[in-house]
Amino acid sequence: MLLDRYAYSNRWRYLGPVEKGLLTGLALSAALAARAPLAAVVVFVFMAGLTVFGARIPLLSYLRLLLLPAGFLLAGVAGLALSFTGGDILLWTLPGTGLSVFSSHAGLYQALLVLARSIGAVAALYFLALTTPMTEIIGLLRRLRVPALLLELMVLAYRQIFIFLQIAREMRLAQASRLGYATTGNSFRSLGVLGANLYLRVHQRSQMLHRSLVSRGYEDDLRWLERDYPRSNRNLLLAIFGGGSLLLLALLMPV
Amino acid sequence: MTSVLEVREVGFTYPDGTCALQALSLGFARGRRTALLGRNGAGKSTLFALLNGIEKPKNGKVFFAGIPLGYDRNSLRQLRRQVGVVFQDPDTQLFSASIREDVSFGPVNLGLSRVEVSHRVSTALEAVGLTALAERPTHALSYGEKKRACIAGVLAMEPEVLILDEPTAGLDPPMAAELLRLLNGLHQQGITIILATHDIDFAFSWADDISVLQEGTLAFNSVADDIEAVERSFPQLGLELPWVYEVFRQLQSQGMISGDQPPRSRAELLARLQA
Numbered sequence: 236m237l238l239d240r241y242a243y244s245n246r247w248r249y250l251g252p253v254e255k256g257l258l259t260g261l262a263l264s265a266a267l268a269a270r271a272p273l274a275a276v277v278v279f280v281f282m283a284g285l286t287v288f289g290a291r292i293p294l295l296s297y298l299r300l301l302l303l304p305a306g307f308l309l310a311g312v313a314g315l316a317l318s319f320t321g322g323d324i325l326l327w328t329l330p331g332t333g334l335s336v337f338s339s340h341a342g343l344y345q346a347l348l349v350l351a352r353s354i355g356a357v358a359a360l361y362f363l364a365l366t367t368p369m370t371e372i373i374g375l376l377r378r379l380r381v382p383a384l385l386l387e388l389m390v391l392a393y394r395q396i397f398i399f400l401q402i403a404r405e406m407r408l409a410q411a412s413r414l415g416y417a418t419t420g421n422s423f424r425s426l427g428v429l430g431a432n433l434y435l436r437v438h439q440r441s442q443m444l445h446r447s448l449v450s451r452g453y454e455d456d457l458r459w460l461e462r463d464y465p466r467s468n469r470n471l472l473l474a475i476f477g478g479g480s481l482l483l484l485a486l487l488m489p490v
Numbered sequence: 491m492t493s494v495l496e497v498r499e500v501g502f503t504y505p506d507g508t509c510a511l512q513a514l515s516l517g518f519a520r521g522r523r524t525a526l527l528g529r530n531g532a533g534k535s536t537l538f539a540l541l542n543g544i545e546k547p548k549n550g551k552v553f554f555a556g557i558p559l560g561y562d563r564n565s566l567r568q569l570r571r572q573v574g575v576v577f578q579d580p581d582t583q584l585f586s587a588s589i590r591e592d593v594s595f596g597p598v599n600l601g602l603s604r605v606e607v608s609h610r611v612s613t614a615l616e617a618v619g620l621t622a623l624a625e626r627p628t629h630a631l632s633y634g635e636k637k638r639a640c641i642a643g644v645l646a647m648e649p650e651v652l653i654l655d656e657p658t659a660g661l662d663p664p665m666a667a668e669l670l671r672l673l674n675g676l677h678q679q680g681i682t683i684i685l686a687t688h689d690i691d692f693a694f695s696w697a698d699d700i701s702v703l704q705e706g707t708l709a710f711n712s713v714a715d716d717i718e719a720v721e722r723s724f725p726q727l728g729l730e731l732p733w734v735y736e737v738f739r740q741l742q743s744q745g746m747i748s749g750d751q752p753p754r755s756r757a758e759l760l761a762r763l764q765a
Contacts, residue, residue, distance in 0.1 A: 390585065397629040443582035448595075450570055454567075460594035460604065
């Protein structure tokens with residue numbers, strides 16, 4: 236989990252989550268509210284720059300992480316830009332049939348705007364995800380009065396992801412060592428068995444977890460001690476100023 | 491001798507029909523170290539679940555400090571404050587991605603003040619030697635470190651009785667030795683310790699009392715240095731004798747060691763031989 240490792244080891248790890256969260260929130264609003272594609276691109280450049288040069292996340296890793304949402308983005312944007320039913324630009328006709336692919340200026344602009352807003356929003360969220368460990372993001376959400384049930388789900392899901400991955404890895408290794416993946420047929424069978432057993436194992440573990448929580452006095456809600464951060468007024472002001480400027484730019488930049 | 495925890499005639503059957511315990515009576519004396527031996531499925535984990543009020547016996551009763559357990563919320567809270575369980579697999583015990591948060595879970599549930607919780611968390615982390623790793627994410631810890639984090643999570647509740655289910659399983663020898671030192675330190679603070687293990691030599695080198703469970707019943711129960719009782723019962727139970735006892739007998743028959751009290755560990759045996 237690349238994302239997680241950086242969250243714990245970046246240069247801005249010990250800055251207050253409130254400041255980072257505030258900046259993220261403002262930048263995210265700016266990206267989503269941007270009326271001109273350029274404004275959203277500015278948000279992207281600004282937030283990506285902070286993440287790479289401020290928090291010192293290696294550029295290569297950052298680019299690789301950006302590839303993750305790229306597939307979804309391109310698929311979504313293609314739907315906006317292309318059309319089979321008509322538009323002012325004819326791109327291509329399948330020979331022998333009447334099937335044509337069109338695009339339109341309005342559609343292209345729409346696609347560009349969505350693309351720009353999306354990468355701006357991704358950069359804003361990546362900034363928070365790469366500089367702030369999950370437990371602190373959850374602490375921040377708690378302070379924002381997000382319902383406790385939702386937060387507990389996040390805590391448990393987050394921890395279980397790692398356990399889930401570990402069990403899956405161990406089971407796969409055990410299968411592979413007995414030629415479970417030697418042929419295509421074997422692979423399919425092994426993968427099926429792995430999936431079924433993974434479910435059982437995870438279920439069993441969740442029951443054990445419940446037991447151990449109960450033995451430590453768990454009643455209805457998961458509570459723990461939150462970490463104290465020295466409040467930095469300077470950082471808070473910087474976050475408001477930076478994020479606020481982005482938001483103003485997004486709202487005021489002419490289309 | 492007063493038992494801090496005791497089960498009387500308890501029986502327990504799992505919903506699938508597996509009979510885990512039958513008419514088991516066993517007391518744990520205050521301030522003592524008890525090792526609970528028994529094969530897998532002998533009922534050790536079930537007994538621990540009963541002692542912590544996680545499961546309720548189908549027959550018989552569980553007593554804490556002479557008073558039968560109540561199963562209402564308040565009584566259970568009271569019990570769990572005083573009896574802590576460290577389960578076998580640390581990954582099923584640590585719920586949070588941060589060690590410090592996980593350790594604070596118990597004390598927060600006790601309704602303690604923020605200052606008190608944070609004091610207890612620091613003390614518990616210090617006791618298990620994890621202070622330096624407190625900010626690390628849980629999944630970045632080694633197995634032994636996770637195990638210690640679990641112990642810290644229970645210690646932070648300051649229990650009178652500490653129950654550990656096979657704490658040395660999966661630990662390498664130096665880590666196991668480290669754990670032993672930790673447990674002895676806790677024992678010196680007056681904490682009653684009950685520990686399940688498969689390691690007979692470890693059990694005898696550490697415990698004051700030895701109990702053996704077999705198929706849900708008590709097969710043996712004695713102080714650890716009653717060498718005659720051990721020699722009488724263990725072969726019948728299909729258990730090996732601790733090697734120090736065997737060597738001690740051999741040396742005794744050849745007149746190479748004096749005294750009737752068996753040594754309990756390698757170090758003690760060597761010291762006796764040099765004396």
